[in-house]
Amino acid sequence: MPLTALFGLAALSTPPALADTPWTLVSIRLGHRWITLSQQVPKPTLLIRGQNATGFTACSPLTGKVIYAGSRLSFEALDAGPDDQCPDRIIDLREDYVNLLSGAMRYQIRGDTLTIWAKSGALLFRASRE
Numbered sequence: 258m259p260l261t262a263l264f265g266l267a268a269l270s271t272p273p274a275l276a277d278t279p280w281t282l283v284s285i286r287l288g289h290r291w292i293t294l295s296q297q298v299p300k301p302t303l304l305i306r307g308q309n310a311t312g313f314t315a316c317s318p319l320t321g322k323v324i325y326a327g328s329r330l331s332f333e334a335l336d337a338g339p340d341d342q343c344p345d346r347i348i349d350l351r352e353d354y355v356n357l358l359s360g361a362m363r364y365q366i367r368g369d370t371l372t373i374w375a376k377s378g379a380l381l382f383r384a385s386r387e
Contacts, residue, residue: 272366273384275325276305280312280371280382285353287378299347301354303382310335310358314351316343321358330364330373354380 282301284293294300303312305323312319314337321335337355340348360375371382 272368273371275330275364275366275371276307278371279304279385281385282354282380283370283383284381285350285357285378286381287353291381294350298350301350302385303358314338314343314354315347316340316351319355319358325364328363328365330361332358332361335359353378 280303282294282303284291286292299313299315301313301315301319303310303319305325308322308324310319310321310323310332317338317340319335319337322333324331324333335355335358337351340351343351357375357378357380358373360377361373362376363374365372365374369384371384373380373382
C-alpha cells in the first residue's frame with residue numbers, strides 16, 4: 258500500500274483535539290444516571306480556543322477561561338449570561354451544564370466523543386462537523 262494511503266487512513270482515525278473542535282452535548286450524567294438529550298432540546302455547545310471557552314447553554318451564550326494539561330481540565334470565570342430568555346423546560350439543563358463545567362476536573366477524548374468529568378457528574382459531547 259502506498260505511504261500516502263497509509264497516512265490518509267491515519268488522518269481519518271485520529272481523534273479530534275480538545276481545542277479548536279466544536280463540541281455538542283449529547284448526554285449528561287447527574288450522580289450515577291446518564292440522561293441522553295432528546296432531539297427536541299436545543300443542544301449546549303463548547304468550543305475551546307487557546308485559554309478561552311465559548312459556547313451555548315441551550316438558551317444563552319457561554320464564555321469563560323479554560324485551563325488544561327494532560328487529562329486535567331478546569332474552567333474559570335464562566336459567564337452564562339442572563340437566564341430570562343430560557344424556557345422553563347430548558348432552565349434545569351442550562352444550570353446543570355454550567356455547574357458541571359464549573360466543577361470540571363478532567364477530560365477524556367475517545368473517538369469523536371469528549372467526556373468532561375466533575376465531582377457531581379459528567380458531560381458527554383460529540384465532535385461537530387462544520
